[in-house]
Amino acid sequence: MKYIYYSGCSLQGTALEYNVSTRAAMQALGSELVELEDWTCCGASAAEATSYLLAIVLAARNLALGERMEVGADFLIPCSACYLNLARVGEHVKQDPELLNKINEVLSEEGLSYKGGIKARHLLDVVATDFDPEDIDARVKRKLSGVRVAPYYGCQALRPYCSFDDPEQPQSMEPLIEALGAEVHPWTVGAKCCGAALMSTKKNVAIERVTGILAAARGADCIVTVCPMCQINLEGYQAKVSKTRGEALDISILYLPQLMGLALGLSEKELKLNLNLAFTDSFRAKLKTEK
Amino acid sequence: MSAQQLDLTSQAYESAASDAMASIQEKIQACMQCGTCSGSCPNASAMDYTPRQLWRLAQLGQKDEIFNSKTFYLCSACYFCTLRCPRGLPLTETIGALKRIAAAEGIEMYKSSIQFYKSFMDTVRRYGRVREMEFMNRYFLAMKNPFLPFKFASLGLKLMGKGKVSLEMPKFFGKGRLDAMFRKVEELEAKR
Numbered sequence: 001m002k003y004i005y006y007s008g009c010s011l012q013g014t015a016l017e018y019n020v021s022t023r024a025a026m027q028a029l030g031s032e033l034v035e036l037e038d039w040t041c042c043g044a045s046a047a048e049a050t051s052y053l054l055a056i057v058l059a060a061r062n063l064a065l066g067e068r069m070e071v072g073a074d075f076l077i078p079c080s081a082c083y084l085n086l087a088r089v090g091e092h093v094k095q096d097p098e099l100l101n102k103i104n105e106v107l108s109e110e111g112l113s114y115k116g117g118i119k120a121r122h123l124l125d126v127v128a129t130d131f132d133p134e135d136i137d138a139r140v141k142r143k144l145s146g147v148r149v150a151p152y153y154g155c156q157a158l159r160p161y162c163s164f165d166d167p168e169q170p171q172s173m174e175p176l177i178e179a180l181g182a183e184v185h186p187w188t189v190g191a192k193c194c195g196a197a198l199m200s201t202k203k204n205v206a207i208e209r210v211t212g213i214l215a216a217a218r219g220a221d222c223i224v225t226v227c228p229m230c231q232i233n234l235e236g237y238q239a240k241v242s243k244t245r246g247e248a249l250d251i252s253i254l255y256l257p258q259l260m261g262l263a264l265g266l267s268e269k270e271l272k273l274n275l276n277l278a279f280t281d282s283f284r285a286k287l288k289t290e291k
Numbered sequence: 292m293s294a295q296q297l298d299l300t301s302q303a304y305e306s307a308a309s310d311a312m313a314s315i316q317e318k319i320q321a322c323m324q325c326g327t328c329s330g331s332c333p334n335a336s337a338m339d340y341t342p343r344q345l346w347r348l349a350q351l352g353q354k355d356e357i358f359n360s361k362t363f364y365l366c367s368a369c370y371f372c373t374l375r376c377p378r379g380l381p382l383t384e385t386i387g388a389l390k391r392i393a394a395a396e397g398i399e400m401y402k403s404s405i406q407f408y409k410s411f412m413d414t415v416r417r418y419g420r421v422r423e424m425e426f427m428n429r430y431f432l433a434m435k436n437p438f439l440p441f442k443f444a445s446l447g448l449k450l451m452g453k454g455k456v457s458l459e460m461p462k463f464f465g466k467g468r469l470d471a472m473f474r475k476v477e478e479l480e481a482k483r
Binding site: 009010012013014016039040041043044045046047048049050051052053054057058061102105106107110155156159160168169192193195196197198200201202203204205207208209230232236237240274275277 | 334364365367368369387388390394404411412415419420421422423433442443449450453471473
């Protein structure tokens with residue numbers, strides 16, 4: 001399968017390991033990622049808080065670039081916020097056809113036009129929908145037996161535009177985790193909010209969200225995420241949370257393609273696991289012993 | 292495209308706060324105060340008005356009450372209320388519309404968030420992409436609070452240890468990568 005790859009800003013910096021591991025895991029699954037040339041920021045949550053039209057056209061600019069490439073493939077987007085921003089353009093144009101004219105009036109400044117015919121999809125959607133767990137199982141080189149994984153979905157990959165999973169009680173990662181030879185940690189907080197950008201603006205509130213998730217992961221060996229914001233909130237404040245709670249809640253936090261990559265035979269280096277803020281020695285030891 | 296055509300499509304251009312507030316009032320007119328949004332909100336316990344109360348205030352056009360409360364800026368955009376609203380109202384997006392009014396009017400309580408978003412958009416306009424550290428430095432400079440960087444120091448140091456961020460001072464002059472698009476949006480929004 002071929003996809004137009006939109007990595008987004010976070011994956012150039014704080015989430016570099018998500019970028020590298022997504023490329024590596026998708027390649028190991030036999031997929032081709034075609035880089036979106038000259039891409040720019042999706043608008044994140046800041047554009048929406050500034051101007052509606054700006055938020056829409058920043059995202060639409062990238063869709064227009066993808067259409068211009070004429071490769072006949074969907075977008076593959078690892079970041080949930082980027083995914084939602086790009087997916088929203090198509091949804092809003094459907095509700096308000098006049099919006100398309102406004103978008104194109106602005107895009108003409110860049111010599112671009114958007115037709116509304118390209119699909120923005122999240123990485124999780126792609127790996128859960130386009131691949132049969134049996135095919136993934138066949139490509140597994142190192143079964144992750146005995147590793148207990150808590151699947152964390154977060155918000156914006158699922159809501160409001162979910163077509164590939166139940167946005168209340170998502171399960172799309174479970175067959176995948178089992179295909180890798182790992183066990184699913186049963187919990188009910190996989191779709192709960194991590195606090196998102198409140199970690200910058202209202203930290204104490206976001207810390208409460210993170211605490212609830214880390215506490216529910218007790219008994220798991222790692223949490224896997226599909227969003228750079230979820231990842232940094234869950235991995236970056238474990239010492240503070242543990243201290244406040246008076247119990248050790250530290251746990252390895254991996255991006256989904258990193259976990260997949262380990263099972264697909266890729267090395268820690270190829271998956272940039274050295275860049276994770278929470279990758280515990282006990283988890284590493286477990287990977288070594290469970291062959 | 293003619294200006295006349297543009298005037299007919301003012302719905303999305305929300306720079307004038309009173310029109311924007313009226314549009315919000317209209318959007319959530321169908322709210323029946325069931326409270327599903329409050330029950331679904333992960334941050335409701337930290338809010339002064341619950342989401343349900345916020346939407347009632349919006350229906351009544353109580354702008355001052357809304358912007359003196361911290362409810363709207365405690366939204367973390369999880370979209371649970373939008374998903375579950377039995378009336379199918381776009382509640383999370385409407386919070387976005389409230390944030391735009393707060394930004395346009397420079398609401399004092401919301402100042403640090405406004406500056407956060409503004410610094411972010413400044414780096415997007417300039418480079419087309421966000422450079423995380425440059426944007427944070429821009430934000431620190433704009434806030435003129437010498438203690439603010441320390442709030443972020445713990446995570447910042449961890450990230451620097453991983454070589455994920457570099458110290459970079461913002462450039463404030465010269466041509467921006469997305470100037471033309473930003474200018475066009477401003478022009479269209481001023482025309483409305």
